Amino acid sequence: MSQMKELSIPSRILMGPGPSDVAPAVLQAMAYPLLGHLDPAFLTIMNDNMEQLRVVFGTKNRLTVPMSGTGSAGMETAMANVLEPGDSIIIGVCGVFGQRMVDVAQRCGATVHVVEAPWGEEIRADQIREALDKNGPVKAVAVVHAETSTGVWQPLAEIGRLAHEHGALFVVDAVTSLGGIPVDVDANEIDVCYSGTQKCISAPPGLAPVTFNEKAADMLRNRKTKVQSWYLDLGMIQSYWGSERLYHHTAPISMNYALREALRLILEEGLENCHKRHETMGRALQDGLEAMGLTLTVREEVRLPQLTTVNILAGADDAAVRTQLLEDFGIEIGGGLGVFKGKIWRIGLLGHSCQAKNVVLLLSALENILKKQG
Numbered sequence: 190m191s192q193m194k195e196l197s198i199p200s201r202i203l204m205g206p207g208p209s210d211v212a213p214a215v216l217q218a219m220a221y222p223l224l225g226h227l228d229p230a231f232l233t234i235m236n237d238n239m240e241q242l243r244v245v246f247g248t249k250n251r252l253t254v255p256m257s258g259t260g261s262a263g264m265e266t267a268m269a270n271v272l273e274p275g276d277s278i279i280i281g282v283c284g285v286f287g288q289r290m291v292d293v294a295q296r297c298g299a300t301v302h303v304v305e306a307p308w309g310e311e312i313r314a315d316q317i318r319e320a321l322d323k324n325g326p327v328k329a330v331a332v333v334h335a336e337t338s339t340g341v342w343q344p345l346a347e348i349g350r351l352a353h354e355h356g357a358l359f360v361v362d363a364v365t366s367l368g369g370i371p372v373d374v375d376a377n378e379i380d381v382c383y384s385g386t387q388k389c390i391s392a393p394p395g396l397a398p399v400t401f402n403e404k405a406a407d408m409l410r411n412r413k414t415k416v417q418s419w420y421l422d423l424g425m426i427q428s429y430w431g432s433e434r435l436y437h438h439t440a441p442i443s444m445n446y447a448l449r450e451a452l453r454l455i456l457e458e459g460l461e462n463c464h465k466r467h468e469t470m471g472r473a474l475q476d477g478l479e480a481m482g483l484t485l486t487v488r489e490e491v492r493l494p495q496l497t498t499v500n501i502l503a504g505a506d507d508a509a510v511r512t513q514l515l516e517d518f519g520i521e522i523g524g525g526l527g528v529f530k531g532k533i534w535r536i537g538l539l540g541h542s543c544q545a546k547n548v549v550l551l552l553s554a555l556e557n558i559l560k561k562q563g
């Protein structure tokens with residue numbers, strides 16, 4: 190093998206569905222020397238992260254920790270710890286991430302009742318009510334708060350209320366919502382919630398914050414079977430993150446530095462201001478796209494500000510436009526997934542990527558490219 194050249198990374202503006210750009214301070218945090226995973230200085234950082242995550246999640250839940258792994262590890266943590274073989278769960282599916290939840294829940298040995306809505310629309314509460322009435326007692330009802338494959342903002346309150354009326358836990362995927370739009374775990378009576386670091390939290394991919402309330406933690410303690418995943422078993426994870434400080438697996442040290450700094454930046458800005466920024470920039474981008482004659486995929490009432498989906502103009506070459514954005518302007522946006530492949534673009538204004546200069550640059554770059562393509 191010939192000698193490798195030194196690592197060189199091209200300059201990019203990340204405006205796809207994740208990962209998002211990361212603030213310089215967060216990158217710097219990762220360059221600090223490593224600490225041992227039981228070093229008192231690292232234990233303090235773990236406490237800082239749990240404390241800051243509670244604020245960002247809007248919860249007092251004691252069991253609030255960043256799991257090792259990306260957002261999907263958060264999803265597996267939720268499903269593997271909530272579900273035992275033979276349990277039933279209702280899952281709302283109107284995009285890729287709802288589908289992924291179904292797959293994960295089935296792998297946990299659960300019977301899954303799927304409630305579907307067309308892509309680009311939200312799950313309606315009356316659909317959940319019908320499924321609850323029809324399928325008898327279920328362990329949980331799960332929905333995706335911000336469906337990144339479609340750009341839909343799923344309303345939560347009514348579905349949570351219905352789940353609780355039927356004695357089910359309310360499980361919410363907040364991977365793309367946390368930090369971008371209000372999640373308010375306690376106010377929305379969410380029992381189990383998980384997220385990821387590389388969307389609106391704007392740290393590199395690698396940790397999955399999760400939070401379980403007391404009811405969910407009780408259920409965890411009263412399980413009849415072991416959690417099928419050793420790595421994601423929250424009972425054991427809690428023994429490390431809680432007061433016992435029992436070794437389970439080595440915490441991703443540098444990632445926890447990054448998360449601490451990323452959360453600190455959000456709280457320094459103020460969580461509400463951070464949401465406001467996403468709302469304002471998202472609106473500006475969406476207005477700009479419409480002014481160019483493009484049509485948005487999702488109707489306004491349930492449209493996310495941080496992840497905009499736009500219909501690809503008839504005659505425009507999907508792949509060529511995205512390649513040109515990357516090569517000529519250094520901008521990454523996302524293509525469509527699944528049903529929407531080749532039909533939409535997905536433009537993210539997630540966390541640190543959510544800046545006025547990025548909105549202006551993207552709009553003019555896109556206009557420039559589309560004009561050239563005729």
Ligand SMILES: *Cc1c(COP(=O)(O)O)cnc(C)c1O
Pocket residue numbers: 207259260261262264286333335336337362363364365385394
């Ligand atoms: C990105 C995403 C995930 C998966 O996260 P990974 O970090 O890619 O594992 C899950 N749910 C939603 C809604 C997402 O946007």
